[in-house]
Structures are given as C-alpha cells and as structure tokens.
Amino acid sequence: MIDTPENKNDLFNKARQVLEELLSLMDLTATVLPSDEFTVTDENGELSSVGLNIEGEDLGILIGRRGQTIVSLQYIVRLIMSHKTPVQIPIVLDVEGYKQRRCEGLRILASRLADQVKNRKTPFTMEPMSAFERRIIHLTLADHPDVITESTGVGEARKVVITPKTLPQN
Numbered sequence: 001m002i003d004t005p006e007n008k009n010d011l012f013n014k015a016r017q018v019l020e021e022l023l024s025l026m027d028l029t030a031t032v033l034p035s036d037e038f039t040v041t042d043e044n045g046e047l048s049s050v051g052l053n054i055e056g057e058d059l060g061i062l063i064g065r066r067g068q069t070i071v072s073l074q075y076i077v078r079l080i081m082s083h084k085t086p087v088q089i090p091i092v093l094d095v096e097g098y099k100q101r102r103c104e105g106l107r108i109l110a111s112r113l114a115d116q117v118k119n120r121k122t123p124f125t126m127e128p129m130s131a132f133e134r135r136i137i138h139l140t141l142a143d144h145p146d147v148i149t150e151s152t153g154v155g156e157a158r159k160v161v162i163t164p165k166t167l168p169q170n
Helices: 005-025 065-084 098-120 131-141
Strands: 030-034 047-056 091-095 147-152 159-164
Touching: 005 030, 005 047, 005 065, 065 091, 065 098, 091 098, 098 131, 098 147, 098 159, 131 147, 131 159
Parallel strands: 047 091
Antiparallel strands: 030 047, 147 159
C-alpha cells in the first residue's frame, strides 16, 4: 500500500532525487518542488500521480518546442523510477508552471470551441497534440451537455474532434 504519508513522501523524494541528478548532469541549476496541480490522490486517498515542478532561471531549454523536451525528460524520470521502486505511479513534470498554464489555456479553449460547435452545429477538429493535452480536452468536455469528443489519427498526428451531440438533419 502506498497510502501512508511516509510512502507518499518517500516516492516524491525518490522522484525528486532522480530529477535533481538528471538536471545536475545537464549542468542546469534548478529547484525541484512538489506540484499540487499534478499530484493527485484518488477517492481512497491513495496517490495516483506525483507532480514535480522545476523552478530556476532560463529553463526554457527544458520545455522545448511545443513541450517535447519536458515530455522526454518526464519519460526518462518515469523509466528510472520504475527500476527504483515497485510502485508504478505516473510522474508528471512541469517547468516553472508551463504545463499548468497550458492546461488552463486548453480548458478555456475547449470550452470556447464547444460553444462554437454547439452554435454552428458542425464538428471542429483541433490541431495535433500530445496524449496529455488531448486528455485535458476530453476531461474538460466530458460532462458538456451539447458536445462529445473523440481522438482521431495515428501517433503524433492524433487530434481531438469536438462534435455536436445532435447533428442537423439534411
């Protein structure tokens, strides 16, 4: 079980140490702090993801073009953690709140596009995005009364399509 505070802290500390070591090897000076936005516990109080936020100066290099570098760094941290602990919990990395701001922007965009789709009664296909970003769109619109969402495409070209629940009859 990982629901005890000691185990949660242990998991966070191990992930933080792995990330700090990688940043050190990259010759980057940064501080790793917990991210409340991406640290999630389920209804039973068990940890379902660990969020870490990297703070410092000139860390844009960690974000990369369209967030690709941070996704790769996150993958490496998850891979190392899978060898250090038997508990398989997603590690979510953020750099100076970039991902948090992106999520907020995606939620706003999803709501605005849903209103447009509802009013125009025509589907809208969004630009290709990562699985994480697509998930934000799907979750934001999951309970929307007038639209549904689905992902289409393959690999890097996967997109979210927002469709009215009732299409006009021809």
